[in-house]
Amino acid sequence: MADFFDMGGYAAFVWAAYGLSAVALVGLALSSRKQLKKSAEDVEAARARRKGGS
């Protein structure tokens, strides 16, 4: 197990590369999802406002 994490002495480089990639991929996916939700709510609100207003 320790061997696995040691990555033949390249642990710092291998895990940093995978860690960075994971953070970036998950980060962009979550932020896209969150923005999408927010925008859908805004569209709903605008529609409701227009219906209520006229």
Add this chain to the structure above:
Amino acid sequence: MAGLKTRKKQRLVVVSVALTSLVGATLLILFALGGDSLSLFLQPSDVKERQVEAGQHFRLGGLVETGSFSRLDDGLTFRFTVTDCLANQPVEFTGLLPDLFREGQGVVTEGELNADGVFVASTVLAKHDENYRPPGTMPKSEGQCSHPDDQAAAAAYSEG
């Protein structure tokens, strides 16, 4: 309706022509510049051909010749020969070698020639080839300068 269609067709032509000429022009410029100014290093035969003067700083790249590697008595200075299968260039380097430094593999070194014609390197970087395989198996391209690809390349070089 017809007017709209022609306008779209016109836009298509204009954008396409602009794009192709741009790509063509850029590629032409790159080729006109020649490989040289954009190349990272000189190979031993380039060094010989151009008669690079001692003291001039440049990068030297090629394969570390098999059997040429030795460590001097001080334990810190290494000597090896860089070859491109056409010419050889002795190199001296004091410092830490990268993990991938091997005989028969590529290197890129930076430094200058001394009065004896030895390339004194201040940095040595290892260049990896395109082979990836498990330990214990050997790629076909082992045995430098005897590999058909290398011979073909050398032949093409001397012809050109």
Add this chain to the structure above:
Amino acid sequence: MHRFANPAQFNRLADAILPWAIGAMVLLFAAGLYTAFFASPPDYQQGESVRVMYIHAPAAWMAMFIYMVMAVASFTALVWRHPLALLAGRATAPLGAMFTALALLTGMLWGKPMWGTYWVWDGRLTSVLILFFLYLGYMALWQSVEDEEKAGRAASILALVGVVNIPIIKFSVDWWSTLHQPASVIRLDGPTIDGSMLLPLLLMAAAYQAYFIVVFLWRMKLEINRRKLAVARQAMMHAPVGAE
């Protein structure tokens, strides 16, 4: 009216694709990571550090692939003024920028132990850095010009001009002497990677591709909503009372 017909159709299509794409993405990442770490050998030269390749090369492929998607979208937007094409370009840019940054960063982390340096100004590394700046420039143009139509046109032109960089990236390792290794997978005489290492590489590439589809569809829907809001806001400004 026809302006809205297409986006609605697109949304329906996206909603139909998304669950499958998400499922495929999860499975491919699981299989890719498993083979990358547990079912593949260390390299005969590079040892365990070769495992960086399984995320480095796919990120670099995505960086170029996404740029081509963005360029085709920009071309369509410029020539046929298709409103969805403009939005597609906008939706791809952050994904492309991220994959380019990852290709550069993972490459640096692989280069340090293997080559002996994080960075060298050779043809390959420099042209990929330019690709990153092209993505940033595209996004910046969208931000900096107030009028959306003008901003979109300027950004699309930049995207098309930058296409010339793609063949330069691909062939930089053949045209000029460089520190970067030549192509291992896409080459005329077949891959030079052992099958046991090619499998995790291709699985990770497929996982990245699935990830792109998922996040791209989310961002497309996001852009469509944004566009709707902008139109609604404009309508409100021009005819505030009893417009409908």
